[in-house]
Amino acid sequence: MNKATLHSIAKPTINDIARSAGVSLATVDRVLNERPGVRAVTIARVNRAVDELGYVRDTAAANLARQRVYRFLFLLPDTRGEYFDFLQAHVEDHMALYANERTYLRTQRVPTRNSNEISAVLDSLTIETTDGVALVAPETPTVRDAVARARERGITVVALLTDLPSSPRDHFVGVDNIKAGQTAAKLIGRFVNVPDMSENHVSCAKILVLADSPFSRSFLERRFGFDSLIAQRFAHLSILPTVVMRDGHPQAHEVLPRVFARWPSIKGIYSTTTNNEVLIEFLRAHHPKLSVIAHELTPLSRSALRTRCFDAVISQDAVHIVGSAVRLMRATVDGTPYNALQERSRIEIYVEENLPDR
Amino acid sequence: MNKATLHSIAKPTINDIARSAGVSLATVDRVLNERPGVRAVTIARVNRAVDELGYVRDTAAANLARQRVYRFLFLLPDTRGEYFDFLQAHVEDHMALYANERTYLRTQRVPTRNSNEISAVLDSLTIETTDGVALVAPETPTVRDAVARARERGITVVALLTDLPSSPRDHFVGVDNIKAGQTAAKLIGRFVNVPDMSENHVSCAKILVLADSPFSRSFLERRFGFDSLIAQRFAHLSILPTVVMRDGHPQAHEVLPRVFARWPSIKGIYSTTTNNEVLIEFLRAHHPKLSVIAHELTPLSRSALRTRCFDAVISQDAVHIVGSAVRLMRATVDGTPYNALQERSRIEIYVEENLPDR
DNA sequence: TTGAAAGCGATACCAT
DNA sequence: ATGGTATCGCTTTCAA
Numbered sequence: 244m245n246k247a248t249l250h251s252i253a254k255p256t257i258n259d260i261a262r263s264a265g266v267s268l269a270t271v272d273r274v275l276n277e278r279p280g281v282r283a284v285t286i287a288r289v290n291r292a293v294d295e296l297g298y299v300r301d302t303a304a305a306n307l308a309r310q311r312v313y314r315f316l317f318l319l320p321d322t323r324g325e326y327f328d329f330l331q332a333h334v335e336d337h338m339a340l341y342a343n344e345r346t347y348l349r350t351q352r353v354p355t356r357n358s359n360e361i362s363a364v365l366d367s368l369t370i371e372t373t374d375g376v377a378l379v380a381p382e383t384p385t386v387r388d389a390v391a392r393a394r395e396r397g398i399t400v401v402a403l404l405t406d407l408p409s410s411p412r413d414h415f416v417g418v419d420n421i422k423a424g425q426t427a428a429k430l431i432g433r434f435v436n437v438p439d440m441s442e443n444h445v446s447c448a449k450i451l452v453l454a455d456s457p458f459s460r461s462f463l464e465r466r467f468g469f470d471s472l473i474a475q476r477f478a479h480l481s482i483l484p485t486v487v488m489r490d491g492h493p494q495a496h497e498v499l500p501r502v503f504a505r506w507p508s509i510k511g512i513y514s515t516t517t518n519n520e521v522l523i524e525f526l527r528a529h530h531p532k533l534s535v536i537a538h539e540l541t542p543l544s545r546s547a548l549r550t551r552c553f554d555a556v557i558s559q560d561a562v563h564i565v566g567s568a569v570r571l572m573r574a575t576v577d578g579t580p581y582n583a584l585q586e587r588s589r590i591e592i593y594v595e596e597n598l599p600d601r
Numbered sequence: 602m603n604k605a606t607l608h609s610i611a612k613p614t615i616n617d618i619a620r621s622a623g624v625s626l627a628t629v630d631r632v633l634n635e636r637p638g639v640r641a642v643t644i645a646r647v648n649r650a651v652d653e654l655g656y657v658r659d660t661a662a663a664n665l666a667r668q669r670v671y672r673f674l675f676l677l678p679d680t681r682g683e684y685f686d687f688l689q690a691h692v693e694d695h696m697a698l699y700a701n702e703r704t705y706l707r708t709q710r711v712p713t714r715n716s717n718e719i720s721a722v723l724d725s726l727t728i729e730t731t732d733g734v735a736l737v738a739p740e741t742p743t744v745r746d747a748v749a750r751a752r753e754r755g756i757t758v759v760a761l762l763t764d765l766p767s768s769p770r771d772h773f774v775g776v777d778n779i780k781a782g783q784t785a786a787k788l789i790g791r792f793v794n795v796p797d798m799s800e801n802h803v804s805c806a807k808i809l810v811l812a813d814s815p816f817s818r819s820f821l822e823r824r825f826g827f828d829s830l831i832a833q834r835f836a837h838l839s840i841l842p843t844v845v846m847r848d849g850h851p852q853a854h855e856v857l858p859r860v861f862a863r864w865p866s867i868k869g870i871y872s873t874t875t876n877n878e879v880l881i882e883f884l885r886a887h888h889p890k891l892s893v894i895a896h897e898l899t900p901l902s903r904s905a906l907r908t909r910c911f912d913a914v915i916s917q918d919a920v921h922i923v924g925s926a927v928r929l930m931r932a933t934v935d936g937t938p939y940n941a942l943q944e945r946s947r948i949e950i951y952v953e954e955n956l957p958d959r
Numbered sequence: 960t961t962g963a964a965a966g967c968g969a970t971a972c973c974a975t
Numbered sequence: 976a977t978g979g980t981a982t983c984g985c986t987t988t989c990a991a
Contacts, residue, residue, distance in 0.1 A: 303661035304968035590955035597948035662984035
């Protein structure tokens with residue numbers, strides 16, 4: 244009795260293929276890797292053996308022999324605020340772990356709104372030092388062209404968090420922001436309690452939407468999803484014009500007091516910004532009675548959930564985002580398949596009760 | 602200029618260690634794997650070299666040389682209903698993928714409530730054919746002892762979905778069911794609209810809790826979390842006694858009509874069951890105006906969310922659960938570290954809007 | 960107590 | 976167009 248029948252797990256190796264097809268290891272390798280210089284009949288013979296024996300390549304052994312290493316860059320906005328710091332820290336915390344998988348990560352921050360600078364960084368990358376780049380960037384013509392040039396040089400490009408649908412990026416890692424906006428709308432719609440909602444007495448509760456970059460693709464998508472669901476399902480709510488509030492700007496602290504003076508009946512806030520420091524400060528100081536939904540689970544937003552400043556946070560898992568980008572870049576570089584199910588990013592909803600420990 | 606300075610990524614190998622410590626490969630290996638027969642001074646010398654060069658073992662190469670394979674069993678309840686079928690199908694769908702990582706998965710179904718049968722299956726496992734088992738089981742003395750015996754035979758044991766805290770299991774993969782129950786309470790509390798809630802006029806909305814196995818640890822934990830949060834934060838809701846409803850039982854269809862006849866003012870349902878077929882049928886037939894929260898995202902519960910039978914579903918990702926169990930079993934078998942951050946399971950909240958595509 | 964050498968499964972260079 | 980063989984980083988047997 245051989246090993247195969249004993250545990251029924253003996254995977255065939257290229258040696259088995261070579262023997263079965265009556266050729267050498269080198270030829271099997273040529274066929275498997277579609278290298279030139281093999282007669283069609285030989286190719287057929289090898290492929291038949293592969294099928295018959297049910298051969299599947301041992302990636303670990305292949306990578307060992309190849310001495311393959313992957314060098315990836317995470318190109319993130321230098322946007323003031325904790326979210327991208329958080330993401331960068333996460334990448335850096337996991338560098339050692341990825342290094343064990345022959346994967347070497349770097350991070351770089353770049354001014355988001357400056358397409359020329361993003362383009363310059365992309366142009367500076369060569370296949371000699373960088374196999375792939377995961378970038379968060381707005382889709383301008385400048386960025387699109389730089390992405391195209393990078394890919395022509397053989398560099399894999401993954402769009403992170405915001406898609407670049409009309410650029411030739413290899414993958415997008417992130418969530419559907421329209422659905423994220425709809426999710427926010429659903430929660431606000433269900434959370435905002437309208438005391439007396441008789442059909443005649445039109446008492447429209449006001450909802451405030453905050454944004455830091457009101458023309459970014461991701462904001463527009465969220466806003467679109469939010470507005471459409473509110474209009475369709477929660478007609479008792481009316482949405483105020485978008486209020487721009489960028490943390491770090493001198494006037495940031497004056498925005499909310501002014502808004503609340505103008506519309507005292509605000510019953511809900513949907514914050515699409517990546518930094519909620521000023522918002523939280525305001526809520527802690529005035530604790531108005533309203534529902535607040537924000538984006539991205541960070542130390543700050545966690546504490547806001549715990550203290551019930553926020554009612555819910557819509558997020559996407561940083562661990563997953565980074566891991567997914569890495570796995571997709573590796574698969575693209577190697578031309579190997581990936582598990583689509585595993586790579587799909589989820590729109591997570593957090594309330595105080597389901598906060599993860601860390 | 603050597604490779605190290607060129608790309609600053611040359612990982613030291615055992616060859617480097619051997620040279621630096623002035624010993625042979627075999628000795629380095631003995632030290633690294635804590636094999637006997639090495640003088641203390643030699644051990645020290647090798648370890649110093651390891652530290653100085655910052656050596657970390659290449660697991661892929663090690664597994665290749667070792668011809669290591671992992672053989673794991675997923676032991677699932679044969680509970681009627683789609684949830685465990687779904688989980689089993691998921692494991693089976695991924696067998697080929699895991700096989701590429703030298704990991705061979707099997708599944709087996711066993712009557713949940715029959716500790717003797719679970720125990721018999723565990724006792725039948727030997728280290729010759731099984732390196733680890735991930736099991737869903739109630740924590741009875743019988744099960745606990747069987748787990749202990751399996752571990753004594755060198756088999757890794759992971760508790761899946763429901764913990765076995767007083768058994769010597771190696772890991773638990775699943776979520777904190779108390780928090781899951783609290784999360785359900787929070788959502789029901791916020792979703793159930795009580796029209797007139799003046800302090801004097803005590804109009805308590807009734808909440809129905811459904812269970813299939815009302816004495817299981819996971820039900821009791823969910824229920825505890827649910828009750829405590831409702832009592833603490835949503836005093837306007839009152840919870841009815843648990844109603845047991847097991848799909849497949851002849852009387853299952855009669856339960857809900859009887860309950861609603863008795864308490865017509867039910868405003869919310871929290872279903873903790875693993876199978877919601879009968880509930881959904883009832884809701885579709887009578888569509889009462891109330892909020893429904895259920896557990897586990899399955900084809901059935903997805904469609905219930907889409908048709909707004911359910912308002913929210915609390916779930917844990919099957920892909921993650923299975924992957925986590927596999928990674929933890931491998932790490933345990935090898936005695937290698939794992940990424941705790943990656944292995945933490947999340948309490949996911951789904952509404953219609955944030956449903957993943959698949 | 961230590962070392963030399965033969966693999967593990969795949970790749971890649973050098974011959975033929 | 977094909978084959979032989981060294982090599983990747985690590986483990987393991989056999990000798991010394």
